[in-house]
Amino acid sequence: MTMPALSLDGVRVVDLSRVLAGPFCGALLGDMGADVVKVEDPHVGDESRTWPPHKDGEAAGYLVNNRNKRGIAVDLKAPEGVEIVRRLARRADVLIENFRTGTMEEFGLGWERLAAENPRLIYCSVSAFGRTGPRAEGAGYEALMQAFSGIMSITGEPGGAPVRCGVSFLDLTTGILCAFGIVNALLYRDKSGVGQRVDGSLLETAIGLLNFQAEGYLLAGTVPRALGSAHPSLSPYRNFCCRDGQxxxxxxxxxxxxxxxxxxxxxxxxxxxxxxxxxxxxxxxxxxxxxxxxxxxxxxxxxxxxxxxxxxxxxxxxVNTVDQVLNDPQTGTRSVIRRMRHPKLGDIPVVGMPVAFSRLTPDVRRHAPLRGEHTDEILAEHAYTAAEIAALRAKNVVV
CATH class of the missing domain: 3.30.1540.10 (formyl-coa transferase, domain 3)
Structure with a gap:
């Protein structure tokens, strides 16, 4: 029996998210073979395009988290733009969005409406606090949620100021958990025939990652505190400075x-x-x-x-620096650093799927798309004629 090249071959994803958690979720699905269509605003695009560092105008943060996607630029403030996304969603298996709670409903692209048109749709919402509760409509960024969740209070040296973790781990882990949720929803759909909503939040990711420290408070009333590089339950388990300052x-x-x-x-x-x-x-x-x-x-x-x-x-x-670990021989023997052919940058290294498989090869098959790079191709696949596409472009609905 011939097996598919990748586990998510044939799965169609509409990725309306921006910046980090949602795009990383979409990239992981794309790594495993899904056809991911990134939908961007035609005027400014994904704001991660503006984040340094850049090389020849291309942002590292955008390139790494939008690999294995095609790109379309659509104005969701225009009725015709909303109709484009609805048409994409009718044929899609998955939709990812990370707008503030209520925004998709204002566009006419809420879960209830799209599920009525496509009952098999998996609709993944990524937010700061989740889609219910008194803070549901609150905006949140990585560092804000590190602070709100209590994680910042236990990061840093004893007696020092609260410190932001150097890695955007809440965004990235939320992306991983949402990808995990989407795959489980797809498996459930295979049994039930219907889709569902997947609701991921940075707050719940943070509480999940607090893990034994959160459970220590719930069970024993112990409030964790900052210990620098040390571990609250183990000693010695920390950084030490040597005579040479290393x-x-x-x-x-x-x-x-x-x-x-x-x-x-x-x-x-x-x-x-x-x-x-x-x-x-x-x-x-x-x-x-x-x-x-x-x-x-x-x-x-x-x-x-x-x-x-x-x-x-x-x-x-x-205690290595980032360049030291990326140049370490062990890193070079693994497959996490892959190659990506980019139309402006040529052949470049890119961080890819950090899991290796014995029967799957989740490589980087597509570069992160230029803004609107595949607009005509994607619209044509969804029954728009060349004349209709030209009319949409003339009205600045698409780029």
Whole structure:
């Protein structure tokens, strides 16, 4: 039996989202074979196009999160533009949108209306707070939601200011979870014959990622606090500075590794000190423990220390910069960095699907589209004649 090249071959996606969470969701579906049509505003386009850094006018953030898509530019403020999206949605399997709650309904493109025209449609809404509740209509960005969710309060050094995480992990993880939700809705549709709405939010992603820290409060009333690079439930498990000013992360995450660590550092008596003999006691006496380790580690240069700890069987790593990890030989052996042929930039590297499969090859088959690059092609596929397309373009409904 001939198997499809990719698991989502034949799945049609209309991606009305902008910036990060929604576009990343669409890119993941495109990686797995879905035909993703990105719908942009014809005047300004996706605002991530304006985010630096750029190369020859092309934004890195736009390129990476809109791979494997075709592009159409449509004015949703024009009735003819709304009709175009409705026509796309009638034939689509999935629609993704991340407008503020109520905006799609104002356009005439709400879930109820589109589902009435296409009962098999999976309609995925991405928002800050979710589509119900007293904050449903509130706008939210990554950093705002890191702050609102409490995550910012536990990020940073003890006693210091709350700190934004350096990665937009709420947006990106919301995109992953929405892609997961869409695929599950497609599987459910195979059994039931009907589509459904998928409601993803940065708030619920944040609470889901708080995980054991949220559960610790719900179960035991423990409010987590900022610990820098340390772990609330493990010690030692944090960054340490070496004599040469370089940093290492050391994971003495259990009693066995703790004993190896202090032996390697010449602190063997600490292994049997009642304050440190078990992880529970080490967490209780974190300050005294870390002070002793800081002094010992501060006597070693980083490379020599890493060799010492590797020989002792203690997990440790240099704290790399982004360029260092991208140029590391291990990264080069994996498939996450792929190649993409771009009409302006030529052959460029691009971050792709971060999961490898034994029978699937989710490569980058299409470059991130130029604004309106496939407008005529997509409209023709949906029964617009050349004359109708020309008339829409003359009225600036499409680009």
């Amino acid at each position: 940093w290492v992360f050391i994971a003495g995450a259990n009693d066995r590794l703790w004993r190896r660590l202090v032996t390697a550092l010449g602190l063997a008596p600490m292994a049997d000190d009642p304050r440190f003999v078990t992880n529970i006691e080490r967490v209780k006496h974190r300050s005294e423990l870390e002070e002793a380790l800081e002094q010992a580690i501060g006597g070693h240069d980083r490379d020599a220390l890493l060799q010492l700890l590797e020989k002792a069987g203690v997990p440790a790593t240099p």
